[in-house]
Amino acid sequence: MSSGNSISVRAADTGDRDGIAELLATAFGGRLGAEEREYRQRLFPVERSLVVADAGQVVGHTVDITMTVTVPGDRTVRACGVSAVAVAPTHRRRGLLRALYTAQHARTEADGLPLTIFTASEGTIYGRFGYDPAVTDTTVSIDRRRVEFRPTTPDPGGVVMATLESAAGHIRAVYERWQQRTSAAQERPEAKWALVFDDPEGRRSGVSSVFVLTHPDGYALYQRRRDAHESVVTVSEIRAVTPSAHAALWRVLLGLDLVDRVEATLAEDDPLPYLFTDPRTVRVTQRGDALWARVMDVPAALVARGYEGELDTVVDVHDPFRAAGGRFALRVRDGVADCSPTTRPADLSFDIAVLGALYFGGHRARALAAAHRIDVVDPAALRAFDAAFATARAPELGWFF
Ligand SMILES: CC(C)(COP(=O)(O)OP(=O)(O)OC[C@H]1O[C@@H](n2cnc3c(N)ncnc32)[C@H](O)[C@@H]1OP(=O)(O)O)[C@@H](O)C(=O)NCCC(=O)NCCS
Known part of the structure; x- marks a missing residue:
């Protein structure tokens, strides 16, 4: 990055380790000791980091690893787990996070992962990128x-x-x-x-x-x-x-x-x-909120989890940040979903963040509809959708990252 407006995100290498550590210490207000840095490095290898550098200094950072996560129906999904998101105080509100998340999402898409998850420092940052709190x-x-x-x-x-x-x-x-x-x-x-x-x-x-x-x-x-x-x-x-x-x-x-x-x-x-x-x-x-989630690929994510109750509905999913939205027919039989693009009229429409909220069973569709987060054309469709996405037990984060 230079004094101009172009922000270039690149994959990090081992030479970035100290710069990343200093950025994270500044952003989160605490320096890790050598021992703890070593543990973190083992968990989140520097090769999985994305950075923005300016005049040789690391001023923006994200890192991700692939996590195997349990989803409703006692199945598992491989998800992108993002951590250590930080932008230097000298470079804030210039679009670095936006650039980092664009690159992060492109990588997740290339890895073929249907879901991104993370734990957030503040509630105001990630909604614009299609995320919602998923676990309380x-x-x-x-x-x-x-x-x-x-x-x-x-x-x-x-x-x-x-x-x-x-x-x-x-x-x-x-x-x-x-x-x-x-x-x-x-x-x-x-x-x-x-x-x-x-x-x-x-x-x-x-x-x-x-x-x-x-x-x-x-x-x-x-x-x-x-x-x-x-x-x-x-x-x-x-x-x-x-x-x-x-x-x-x-x-x-x-x-x-x-x-x-x-x-x-x-x-x-x-x-x-x-x-x-x-x-x-x-x-x-x-x-x-213990965990935030974003659906990266609507059919792949919705087919990957199990459901309670039968469902035959059409949903319009808006995704202004990425192009993962569209209109999808969602059919559930015996807990197993089928999901594909359709031109049939929608029964329900919502921002893609709503799917993040519903995905693990931590929130109810009927509550989101009551909060005007779901536009309901057909109330019966909402009842069936609400029942299908509900889970017998509340979700729970396994470990913080
Ligand atoms: C949060 C942080 C990463 C934001 O980085 P940034 O480069 O300033 O963000 P951007 O300039 O790309 O902002 C993108 C959008 O998010 C908004 N935004 C960014 N940080 C925000 C915050 N903390 N609260 C509310 N809105 C925020 C911006 O206003 C901008 O909005 P717009 O799309 O309407 O223009 C940075 O402030 C930071 O490192 N904070 C301390 C560490 C931290 O909290 N990290 C997040 C860990 S989950």
């Missing part, structure tokens, strides 16, 4: 000393104290079972597992190393910290593939003596609040 999570805080389990809540036991080293195989096996049945959960690459099991000191910032609890059908990872007036447990990850494992693990976590408060981030429909006599036991401190 809630962060909760529990006053441990006031916890009273309902008489109906089982106390199944079976929880064992473990270490990351001793439980590594078990944790991986449970995660895999959980991931295969949880929409939006990604497979974990080896580089990500290394970060979990090595628990590097540089990442702790004031909290203890990781404590581990295992159950034959679950595990919990947590850390402890001492605030000014209280002792806090932060559950960094809890995976339970049976209700019994869920109750057993929470019984132990909420029975930790000398702990005042327990924090955790949960799926929207986690049964935790129903375990207690006082429905206010679980206090929601934050609710937000």
